[in-house]
Amino acid sequence: MTLRTIESLGSLHGKRVIVRCDLNVPLKDGQITDDGRVRASLPTLKALVEQGARLVIVSHLGRPDGQVNLKYSLAPVAARLAELIGSPVAFAADTVGESAQAAVAALTDGDIVVLENLRFNAGETSKVEAERVAFATELSALGDVLVSDGFGVVHRKQASVFDLAQILPSAAGLLIAAELDVLDRLTEKPEAPYSVILGGSKVSDKLGVIGHLLPRVNSLLIGGGMLFTFLAAQGHKVGASLLEVDQIETVRGYLAEAERLGVKIVLPTDVVVASKFGADAEYVTTAADQIENTPFGAAGLGLDIGPDTAAAFAAIIRDSKTVFWNGPMGVFELAPFADGTRTVAAALTEVNGLSVVGGGDSAAAVRILGFTDDQFGHISTGGGASLEFLEGKRLPGLEVLGWQ
Ligand SMILES: Nc1ncnc2c1ncn2[C@@H]1O[C@H](COP(=O)(O)OP(=O)(O)O)[C@@H](O)[C@H]1O
Numbered sequence: 001m002t003l004r005t006i007e008s009l010g011s012l013h014g015k016r017v018i019v020r021c022d023l024n025v026p027l028k029d030g031q032i033t034d035d036g037r038v039r040a041s042l043p044t045l046k047a048l049v050e051q052g053a054r055l056v057i058v059s060h061l062g063r064p065d066g067q068v069n070l071k072y073s074l075a076p077v078a079a080r081l082a083e084l085i086g087s088p089v090a091f092a093a094d095t096v097g098e099s100a101q102a103a104v105a106a107l108t109d110g111d112i113v114v115l116e117n118l119r120f121n122a123g124e125t126s127k128v129e130a131e132r133v134a135f136a137t138e139l140s141a142l143g144d145v146l147v148s149d150g151f152g153v154v155h156r157k158q159a160s161v162f163d164l165a166q167i168l169p170s171a172a173g174l175l176i177a178a179e180l181d182v183l184d185r186l187t188e189k190p191e192a193p194y195s196v197i198l199g200g201s202k203v204s205d206k207l208g209v210i211g212h213l214l215p216r217v218n219s220l221l222i223g224g225g226m227l228f229t230f231l232a233a234q235g236h237k238v239g240a241s242l243l244e245v246d247q248i249e250t251v252r253g254y255l256a257e258a259e260r261l262g263v264k265i266v267l268p269t270d271v272v273v274a275s276k277f278g279a280d281a282e283y284v285t286t287a288a289d290q291i292e293n294t295p296f297g298a299a300g301l302g303l304d305i306g307p308d309t310a311a312a313f314a315a316i317i318r319d320s321k322t323v324f325w326n327g328p329m330g331v332f333e334l335a336p337f338a339d340g341t342r343t344v345a346a347a348l349t350e351v352n353g354l355s356v357v358g359g360g361d362s363a364a365a366v367r368i369l370g371f372t373d374d375q376f377g378h379i380s381t382g383g384g385a386s387l388e389f390l391e392g393k394r395l396p397g398l399e400v401l402g403w404q
């Protein structure tokens, strides 16, 4: 069965349509550093406005863990959306409280309100189904139907992604449909050589996909915060770098499985080690097995892949016919640690085949580093979501919309 489309919901004129977007944009000092996810949401929002629907936009931003934390407010995102869509966008200071209820009641046809961050409410991400359903039920009172379009979050079994879609009549938006069109091309007979590059900081989330990806790819390139668990699995010390100690054994299993399958797991041979996390840190490039043998000793932090590694990764990427990349190679937000990500991004632009970049921060990285969307085959709004899709997993936020 394929996804239910917006048309399946019938006429939406005058209806209150809850639109679940992924507006989880990177922010620095309260400013949006990349508005790609807002732009990617526009086709669905415009289509609904044109129909005369009353739009109630909901999203998460960051991981505020069920607490109100204004650092993660969606207010700047609502302001940016108003600029991009070219019409006023109201903002409610809560998600299901008095402010939200009043703002929704005040909507007329074609109006838009953005509600405050879903994850300020513990029910949104609760592991307890009854708590999620209770929150989804409160949300459902604010709309007549749900259009689910937050592709970046479809792998999460969360109240607005999963439970709400069972309470209200629901359908997928245009972004989800467009994302699946491209990702389908990566799952159905990707042209070899097929390389996947993994990095970023959501290490425990993303290590789990490796076992399922191994039989599907020719090379797996490991950078970013992910690489240190691999180095530790090989017996190397990694100083104060990101490390998932309880995943070391699992990673050893992946290394053995890759050898058995004849898949290359390509690990860094050099890394950039910093004295601390900051743009003013001192840093040196060292061999990947010498991280603690720098002037910073065991306090050294690996914040980027080194130039030899970046060049080796680039060569493999350029020779691939299909490439999927999720997760920056280093802390690209800080200039001294952006080179690995820049080199990998440049190599993707030279792929003679299909190149896909996925993930909020990966997409932000390529744009912030000066690349343009048209230099890549596709820039996906979902990192974890696309990875889990590529490993062939059933995603709760898609299944609930009819996807099988
Ligand atoms: N070596 C590293 N140590 C700590 N953080 C890192 C490292 N390499 C990359 N990162 C961070 O990873 C973050 C992005 O990770 P993630 O959210 O997994 O990617 P995406 O949003 O593309 O899926 C960036 O903010 C980047 O600074």
Ligand SMILES: O=C(OP(=O)(O)O)[C@H](O)COP(=O)(O)O
Residues within 6 Å of the ligand: 022, 024, 062, 063, 152, 153, 156, 202, 358, 359, 360, 361, 381, 382, 383, 384, 385
């Ligand atoms: O940024 C996101 O995912 P991504 O970093 O995998 O691209 C999504 O908004 C999901 O956020 P989450 O990983 O906090 O659930």
